[in-house]
Amino acid sequence: MARETSGFDGWLRTVEFVTREVPLVSALDAVSRLAREAFGAHLWFVEILGRRWSYVAGEGGAEPDRAPVARILLDGRFGLVSDTWGTASDEDRARLVAFLRNLVRARESS
Amino acid sequence: MSAVALKRLVETAIKEDEVAPYLEGGDDFIKDDAIERLLREHRNPSPQRVRDILDRSLALERLEPHETAALLNVEDENLWEAMFATAGEVKNRVYGPRIVTFAPLYCSNLCVNSCAYCAFRAENTAEKRRKLSIEEVRRETEALVSTGHKRLIVVYGEHPSSDIDYIAATIRTIYETKVGNGEIRRVNINAAPQTIANYKVLKEIGIGTYQVFQETYHHPTYKRVHPRGIKANYQWRLYALHRAQEAGVDDVAIGALFGLYDWKFEVMGLLYHAIDLEEKFGGVGPHTISFPRLEPAANTPLSVNSPYKVSDKDFKRLVTVIRLSVPYTGMIITAREPAEIRRDVINVGCTQTDASTRIGVGAYSERYDAQQAERQQFLLGDTRDLDEVIRELAAMGYLTSFCTAGYRCGRTGSYFMNIAKKGKVHHFCIPNAILTFKEYLLDYASEETREVGEKLIERRIENVPDNIRSALKERLEAIEHGARDLRF
Numbered sequence: 001m002a003r004e005t006s007g008f009d010g011w012l013r014t015v016e017f018v019t020r021e022v023p024l025v026s027a028l029d030a031v032s033r034l035a036r037e038a039f040g041a042h043l044w045f046v047e048i049l050g051r052r053w054s055y056v057a058g059e060g061g062a063e064p065d066r067a068p069v070a071r072i073l074l075d076g077r078f079g080l081v082s083d084t085w086g087t088a089s090d091e092d093r094a095r096l097v098a099f100l101r102n103l104v105r106a107r108e109s110s
Numbered sequence: 111m112s113a114v115a116l117k118r119l120v121e122t123a124i125k126e127d128e129v130a131p132y133l134e135g136g137d138d139f140i141k142d143d144a145i146e147r148l149l150r151e152h153r154n155p156s157p158q159r160v161r162d163i164l165d166r167s168l169a170l171e172r173l174e175p176h177e178t179a180a181l182l183n184v185e186d187e188n189l190w191e192a193m194f195a196t197a198g199e200v201k202n203r204v205y206g207p208r209i210v211t212f213a214p215l216y217c218s219n220l221c222v223n224s225c226a227y228c229a230f231r232a233e234n235t236a237e238k239r240r241k242l243s244i245e246e247v248r249r250e251t252e253a254l255v256s257t258g259h260k261r262l263i264v265v266y267g268e269h270p271s272s273d274i275d276y277i278a279a280t281i282r283t284i285y286e287t288k289v290g291n292g293e294i295r296r297v298n299i300n301a302a303p304q305t306i307a308n309y310k311v312l313k314e315i316g317i318g319t320y321q322v323f324q325e326t327y328h329h330p331t332y333k334r335v336h337p338r339g340i341k342a343n344y345q346w347r348l349y350a351l352h353r354a355q356e357a358g359v360d361d362v363a364i365g366a367l368f369g370l371y372d373w374k375f376e377v378m379g380l381l382y383h384a385i386d387l388e389e390k391f392g393g394v395g396p397h398t399i400s401f402p403r404l405e406p407a408a409n410t411p412l413s414v415n416s417p418y419k420v421s422d423k424d425f426k427r428l429v430t431v432i433r434l435s436v437p438y439t440g441m442i443i444t445a446r447e448p449a450e451i452r453r454d455v456i457n458v459g460c461t462q463t464d465a466s467t468r469i470g471v472g473a474y475s476e477r478y479d480a481q482q483a484e485r486q487q488f489l490l491g492d493t494r495d496l497d498e499v500i501r502e503l504a505a506m507g508y509l510t511s512f513c514t515a516g517y518r519c520g521r522t523g524s525y526f527m528n529i530a531k532k533g534k535v536h537h538f539c540i541p542n543a544i545l546t547f548k549e550y551l552l553d554y555a556s557e558e559t560r561e562v563g564e565k566l567i568e569r570r571i572e573n574v575p576d577n578i579r580s581a582l583k584e585r586l587e588a589i590e591h592g593a594r595d596l597r598f
Contacts, residue, residue, distance in 0.1 A: 051285055
């Protein structure tokens, strides 16, 4: 069920809690699941291997969306793909992407 | 190569410790006796049993070996007709009316193996040996791009000169090559079994699908037709795709060379291979299955006198049973087969084919038209150009797809398998097929093909779900105005 953007801070704290101290793939799976539940967003994560964006975690839609699939670099190695952000606002998206970049960077350096 | 040098090469190439973890008591997952027994025990299945099995295929469930054995043993012609129709329907439910099209690119025919059916075998002095330089690979790629191809399967002989560094360099070169609007967007490879470390190199380059054919799953036959060389090790080859998956290459492809042993046994072997991959790697089985038939090859007697050569009738049957057994996996029919066979067999479940095929090393850029047996692994059955094949497919109602969207947006491995098993791949495949087909029609097609193709696109757009039809039409218009590589 879609939630209000004003509750994004609380939602993000939940995400931070759920993803701490778990392997990266599990953390990314959790983010995808929580974003789907909260916003109806479809997010999946990939390892970038030259031209290939190879699936790592998360779940996209089983139907194409009107909008083109969006590909977002998280760092030189990992990427985020989305076919819809559901009810997430532009600001929510930006904050979630920033969180994910930190998450990936922290796990890769650990 | 001397016997001593070959022995040393085999010892260096094969890492037994990368195979051992998959074995049970030294045995692999192909149990010859069990397969033969299943084929004996499930003779003459009743029509009701066959219909029950077909219902499972229509539900897109992978069959169990005893069910596949039953289908292989059907003798009633009417039941076979029902099976042909069901296989076509299964393909349509999963992938829709589209055929992905590619071209093979042979980079090298130097080989250390002694495969009794292959013109590339080391002992065949009649074969003209050659390995393409990187510049020659670029020229071959340019020639292929200029005809409209977007996807390649790149083939290498098993030889120290075609090592992982050479393979990596050729793939990078292919990806870098552009001609006008054209480029190769997906490079699949058919290369010898590698170590896990080498597979990690292939993963990093970003290959599409990695393909290794077991050739025959029957242990005694395998031993007989592979007397020497690295390929003589059955288990090293059988677990090649397991090692690839272990290294992170998650789109892998299996195949058997039909004609070396009983075709029913080989279908069972392919099924067991698919099952073992699924079991070991979280449900991710083969991305595609290939089923080439033994074809005549220069100075290679077994290629013409094998007692197990498969008739056209049995070939259609084996393709049908594979489609019914693994409903969600892609299936490749190649230009080994003559046009009339491809035309017929595509309808029972094939999802990919090649066109404008040349399999001589250097054959695209050097533009010799006739086949030259002494430069090829075998003789082709269909050498028609891409435009002609596409026109024929369009007349049959099939969209030619050059789509490579999936592997460039993370719909790979378990993601792909998940939507394929739900029968939802066509939701993506058809719109993307239409977009890439449109590109081809504008950039490369003859007037005749363009006319047939445009009419087909108009028909197929109507079957696209309402929610994306208008977006699809907008993208088609953008392509008409010069945009390229648009996708869902």
